[in-house]
Amino acid sequence: MTATMQPKSEAAEAPRRGKRTPGTGENTRPRRGPMQFGHWWWALPGIALVFAIHYVATGIGGFFAFTNWTGIGSFKITGWANFEAIFKDPTKLGALSNTLFLAFGSVLLGNIAGLVIALGLNRVLKTRYILRTLFFMPVVLSPLATAYIWKYIFDFDGPLNAFLTAIGAGDQAKPWLADPQWAIWTVLVVLVWSSTGFAMVIFMAGLAGVPVEVEEAAAIDGANLWQRFRNVTLPAIRPAVAIATTLGIVQGLRVFDPIMALTGGGPAGATETLATLVYKQAFALGNFGGGAALALVLAAIILIFAVLQQRLTRSNPED
Amino acid sequence: MFRYTKLTLLREVGLWALALLFLAPFYFLVTTALKPDNELFTTSALAPPTSPDFSNFVDVLTATGNSNVVMGLVNSAIITAGSIVGLIALGSITGYVISRSTRRWSKGAYYLFLIAIILPGQLGAVPLYMGARALGLTGSAWGLIILYTGMLLPLSIFLYANFFRGLGTDYEEAATIDGASKSQIFSKVVFPMMAPATGTVTIFAGLIVWNDFFTSLIFLGGSANQTLPVAMYYYIGSLVSQWNSIFAIVIVSMIPILALFLFAQKRFIQGFSGGLKG
Numbered sequence: 239m240t241a242t243m244q245p246k247s248e249a250a251e252a253p254r255r256g257k258r259t260p261g262t263g264e265n266t267r268p269r270r271g272p273m274q275f276g277h278w279w280w281a282l283p284g285i286a287l288v289f290a291i292h293y294v295a296t297g298i299g300g301f302f303a304f305t306n307w308t309g310i311g312s313f314k315i316t317g318w319a320n321f322e323a324i325f326k327d328p329t330k331l332g333a334l335s336n337t338l339f340l341a342f343g344s345v346l347l348g349n350i351a352g353l354v355i356a357l358g359l360n361r362v363l364k365t366r367y368i369l370r371t372l373f374f375m376p377v378v379l380s381p382l383a384t385a386y387i388w389k390y391i392f393d394f395d396g397p398l399n400a401f402l403t404a405i406g407a408g409d410q411a412k413p414w415l416a417d418p419q420w421a422i423w424t425v426l427v428v429l430v431w432s433s434t435g436f437a438m439v440i441f442m443a444g445l446a447g448v449p450v451e452v453e454e455a456a457a458i459d460g461a462n463l464w465q466r467f468r469n470v471t472l473p474a475i476r477p478a479v480a481i482a483t484t485l486g487i488v489q490g491l492r493v494f495d496p497i498m499a500l501t502g503g504g505p506a507g508a509t510e511t512l513a514t515l516v517y518k519q520a521f522a523l524g525n526f527g528g529g530a531a532l533a534l535v536l537a538a539i540i541l542i543f544a545v546l547q548q549r550l551t552r553s554n555p556e557d
Numbered sequence: 558m559f560r561y562t563k564l565t566l567l568r569e570v571g572l573w574a575l576a577l578l579f580l581a582p583f584y585f586l587v588t589t590a591l592k593p594d595n596e597l598f599t600t601s602a603l604a605p606p607t608s609p610d611f612s613n614f615v616d617v618l619t620a621t622g623n624s625n626v627v628m629g630l631v632n633s634a635i636i637t638a639g640s641i642v643g644l645i646a647l648g649s650i651t652g653y654v655i656s657r658s659t660r661r662w663s664k665g666a667y668y669l670f671l672i673a674i675i676l677p678g679q680l681g682a683v684p685l686y687m688g689a690r691a692l693g694l695t696g697s698a699w700g701l702i703i704l705y706t707g708m709l710l711p712l713s714i715f716l717y718a719n720f721f722r723g724l725g726t727d728y729e730e731a732a733t734i735d736g737a738s739k740s741q742i743f744s745k746v747v748f749p750m751m752a753p754a755t756g757t758v759t760i761f762a763g764l765i766v767w768n769d770f771f772t773s774l775i776f777l778g779g780s781a782n783q784t785l786p787v788a789m790y791y792y793i794g795s796l797v798s799q800w801n802s803i804f805a806i807v808i809v810s811m812i813p814i815l816a817l818f819l820f821a822q823k824r825f826i827q828g829f830s831g832g833l834k835g
Contacts, residue, residue: 275653275657275726275729275733275739275742275743275747276650276653276654276657276658276739276742276743277654277739278654278658278660280650280651280653280654280743281650281651281654281655281658281663281666283647283651284647284648284650284651284710284714285651285666285669287647287706287707287710288669288670288673288707288710288711288714289669290707291681291685291704291707291708291710292673292676292681292707292708292711293669293673294684295680295681295682295684295685295688296676296680296681298681298684299679299680299681299682299683299684300680302683302684303680309683355572355575358568358571358572359572362560362561362565363565363568363569363572364561364569365569365573369572369573369576370826371819371822371826372576372579372580373576373579374818374822374825374826375580375583375815375818376579377829378764378814378815378818378825379768379811379814379815380767380768380769380770380786380810380811380814381768381770382768382770382786382789382790383789383807383810383811386793386803386804386807387582387583387585387586387804387807388582390585390589390800390803390804391582391585393798393800395598395602395798396585396602397581397585397602397603399602400601400602400603401603404601404603431579431582434579436829439826439829439830440829440830442830443830488675492677492678494679494771495770495771513677513679516677516679516680517679520679520682520683521682521683521775526683529679530680530683533677533679533680534680536677536679537676537677537680540675540677541672541675544675
């Protein structure tokens, strides 16, 4: 789980709000000279650690994207050769399209499922908190453990095929994870399963902020269920949609653990993603330069989609 | 208007059915783990065991060497707790300073942290590993605690900074008038007030560190201090399609986090939605 790119997200929710002058950012702070509270150097250890672990390491890695370094020994600067190789290699382009498919597929399905469950659990249900806990359970499991469970379910001797045989559809039984056509769908199912609960709680929190009176008024005015959802509920939970989808896309684009444990990228690259390919190139195949170039491409894609997503779903323009 | 009607009952029943289907993987997990070896291939994958057997769990808990699960539990607990402490200490103070400072650099620092959250880790993994090895930080719990603290610090700072932005300065002003020093204000006034943010950071960081596999695999490689996911990975690596044994260790590995979640589920879910709400 990572957080969001929405700078103001907590501001509206934090308890014990103090007095705030209108306007945003800098203007709201006291004007009695700089740094009234705390010393600026208190931030130094944190900044230094983040700078070293994130920026210096990433910068060095980024530099090697333009070399033919193997991970040890000497290297030559090769310019854009690694990037040209990526866009000429069909396996790498395949991994790119798999990455996008899994990221958008899991975000779409996970958020729809999360929204439907959140709407279902919204208001008057007696057991809503028990149900919420149950639907959230997969979120706290480690991706590794989750992947092992599903690996068995999709196993040839596993429950899914046993179920298909039991309902008389035994001819549909197949080794799901080893089937080039189906393997990526099984990965998608696992990703959706483990992210639905997360989307659900974000939507439930958003729905809790929709005033009952407005919904009632709409109902009295004769709006049907769909109209009420479309015109009252949806606009009110737009911030929640923005958060849930942005997070999902950033997470989905770099998904690694479940794929490694489920299929290892196979069969024949059918479930390979950029993240698994980066790992294989850099750590297993001794092509660190190529792996770093792929990682740079992945980083660029994540940044682009994160920014786009923020722009598209931003709740109100002056934010 | 929104009363409990027959339709609501129907909705409730439907959601329960959906929940049971959604949690079916847990059914297979438990029933398979309880099957003795001979039942694994003789009974249907859908059927519960005819004679439940706990020997798989005994095997898991007595495994030694790389796949020593008890050792893994202890190491994971130490590393998770250490990282949480580091993230709260550094995250709170850094988040506080950058959100209270009116200087221009504080905004730059804020975006520095924001971008760090979405950088993919693989790019820096090899340089980071070489740096950690040069400093003698690989293979030890300390090294991993420092590493996790650094990796998750942008997230922690981000959560704290957003929390402070919504918090007025009245209490700090009052404490200043009463003659408190800057460090007293932070430790006695500000830190207790940010308990909600601290809760969110604890839950996020705890979950990520406890469940992380990739980082500990690489940075603890070959040492005796394996974390739980790595111990599980090695244990399962020695089994081929022995699903009953595999699931026994999967269950053992998920019991601590699942128990904690069920015990404090309100806090967990609040932490998730509260820290991220728009």
